[in-house]
Amino acid sequence: MTSTETANCAVDETTTHTATSIDAEPVEDVASQQETIIEKDVDALVHDETALSPPPExxxxxxxxxxxxxAICAAATLSILLSPFATSIYFPSISLIAKDLGVSVEKIDLTVTTYMIFQGVSPTFWxxxxxxxxRRPVYLGCITVFVIANLCLALQHxxxxxxxxxxxxxxxxxxxxAIGAGxxxxxxxxxxxxxxxxxxGAGSTVAPAVAPVLGGVLSLTKESWRASFWLLFAAGAVLLVALVLWMPETGRMVVGNGSIAPRGVFNRPLLDVLLGTRRHGYIVQGAELPRAAGRRLPNPLRCVKILVQKDVATxxxxxxxVYAAFYAVTIGFSSQLPSVYGLSTLKTGLCFLPFGFGVCVGSIGGGKVLDKQFRQSAARAGYTDPRAVRQDPDFPLEHARLRLIWYPIIVCAVLSAAFGWSFRRSATLAAPLVLIGAEGGAMGMFFTTVQVLLVDLYPQESASVTAANNLVRCLLGAGASAVxxxxxxxxxxxxxxxxxxxxxLLSLPLxxxxxxxxxxxxxxxxxxxxAAKAAKEAKLAAKEEQEK
Structure with a gap:
């Protein structure tokens, strides 16, 4: 167990904290929890433009x-694997699909571009x-669509x-x-x-390295390129069954901090429906969300509102x-290995393993560095317990998260330039492999830093801000892959x-x-x-006064 997990466990079970501590000993004061939820929803009702107000003590x-x-994090990571896995497992079979369907490779490349466009746009709704x-109903809906699509892809001609x-x-x-980040x-x-x-992040970025290897192996089977879709269908179906049976609802607009039992049919795991929620010691029986904290209607345009915020847009x-460069590197790598080094489809896929290993190490290691930097910033800001920091508007959040971001950007730029010049017929294959592995590590750290910062800026709408990020990066990535x-x-x-x-390097000034x-x-x-919240409260108070 890591030191972070040990600290979490100790805090969850035995530690006594200050009044504002995040993971204090569970308090069975339902009224206090309901007041917290009401305060959160008021922000949504006044079209909250930022994170929540500082929480009550x-x-x-x-x-x-x-x-x-x-377990929840593991399930979210497995769910996240689906999208990049489905993207990359397809690449080794492009020429086979074109030949089988009697179309040009350029037409098959169009299916990659349209895939990326939908990859950027569809999360804004979900x-x-x-x-x-x-979260739970959307997990089930998304993966159901994915499973059906793969079944049809394996059967169509x-x-x-x-x-x-x-x-x-x-x-x-x-x-x-986006849902996983939320x-x-x-x-x-x-x-x-x-x-x-x-x-x-390690789960979402290691898939592009592993998937081409599987895609190359599966293309050699009797089912050829269709075997990839059968594999995706089976993986999605198994994951869907597991989520239906067990995955708990975590959405704070539905279950608060997890102590309120969800009422919606799709928000409840099947095991809870069959066995009841009393088996969970952390659920307060009889607790309900107050009427004021009812769910708001989905608004896909919310991502657009988030996009135009100056700090988020920057x-x-x-x-x-940097993400567009990520696609440019991986696409150039996959296309040039066969022509420069004469590698087969399977060997080309195997060459992505150093990149995947680098991204995995960079993502996890970068996450630990981020936590250490945050704790140091909290100590300098006067917090005796860094876990007590929430949405204090005066806390130097940007400094805590971005203090080291310059290093992975500069490293990525240097390695990208070296990577391009390493492709020479006289050069050993080890050169681009080492360079792309090292760049993967720097990219993993960079991606984790940005994702954590965005979620910190919009914790109550973390899925929406991640979808906004996905929209911008996928559209720019699609452009890079096309040219x-x-x-x-x-x-x-x-x-x-x-x-x-x-x-x-253009990202540095931003x-x-x-x-x-x-x-x-x-x-x-x-x-x-x-100010908007105060105005709404004043309006409600005036209305109550008139009714008296």
Whole structure:
């Protein structure tokens, strides 16, 4: 068990905290919990533009035991694997699919582009639904769509069917990234969030390295390229059954901190329906959400409102530049290995393993570094317990999260340029393998840093802010994937990745602006929310006075 997990476990079970501690001993004061939920929903009712107000004292942030939190995080990570896995397992079979369906490779490449477009757009709807009605129903809906799409893809025989069903496959799987981030935000406090988000990020980014290997192996079977879709169908079906039976609801608009039993049919695990919730010691029997904390209607345009916030927009564009480089590197790597080194499809897939290993190490290690930096910032800000930090508008959140972000960006840029020039017929294959593995580590740390910061900025709408991030990065990534091959043919691998490195370096001034100005923008947004909330409360008080 890691030190972070040990601390979590100790806090959950035995430790006594200050009045504002996040994981104090569970308090069986239902009224206090309901008051907390009411305060949260008021922000939503006045069209909350930012994170929640500082919580009342003695609030328990989550009552889920550490063992349950680990299982929830594992389920979220497995769900997140679906989208990148479905993307990358497809690549080794592109030429086989084109030959089998009697179309050009360019037409099959179009199915990759449309997949990425839906990967960016569809989470805006699903994430809004998850923030409004709970995580569990959206998990079930997304994965059901994914399972049906893969079954149909394995059985269909036309290009049009492939194109349309790949869009449906993307619409079902891509939202799990946003919902997974929202799930982790529901059950973790900022001081520990880096580690858990790192695990989540490792799962989502290691898939592009492992999936091509499986895709290459499966393409050699009797079922050829259809075997990949059969595998995805089976994996999705098994995961769906597990979620139906066990996955608890974590959405704070539905279960608060986990102590309130959900009422909706789709919010309740089948085992709870059959055996009852009394078997969970952390659920307060009879507790209900107050009427004022009722669910709001899903609003896909909420992502657009988040996008136009100055601090969020700055982070999203900076992140998208590096993410587009991520796609440019992986696509160029997969296309040039066969032509330069004469590798087979299977060997090309195996060459992605160093990259996947690097991303995994960078994501998890970066998460632990983030938690350490957060604790140091909390100590400098005067907090005796860093876990007591929530949404204090005066806390230097941007400094705590972005203090080291310059290093992975610069490392990625240097390695991208070196990667491009390493592709020479006289050069050993080890050179690009080492470079792409090291760059994977830097990218993993970068992606985790940005994701944690975004969730900290919008913890109550963590799925929506992640969907906004997904929209921007996938659209820019789709553009990069569409032009990188043409640029390589025009100027060669070396200069192409010098351009990619320059694109990554463009993110540095954006994060510098966020580092220096983001706190002020966040406080201004917080003040607007507080003013709107006060105005609404005054209006309600005046109405009650008139009724008397």
């Amino acid at each position: 003695e609030e328990v942030y989550t009552v889920f035991p550490i063992s349950v939190r680990r 994430a809004s639904l998850a923030d409004a009605t709970g 036309t290009y049009v069917g492939l194109l349309v069903l790949r869009m449906l496959q993307s619409a079902g799987s891509s939202a799990t990234v 799930t982790v935000a529901d059950i973790t406090v900022p001081a520990d969030r880096g580690f858990w988000m790192g695990l989540l 982070v999203l564009v900076g992140h998208a530049l 990188v091959e043409a640029v390589i043919e025009k100027v060669g691998m070396g200069w192409t990745y010098v351009i990619v490195a320059g694109m990554q 994060f510098a602006v966020e580092y220096t100005q983001g706190g002020r923008w966040r406080r201004e947004r917080f003040a607007r929310v507080e």
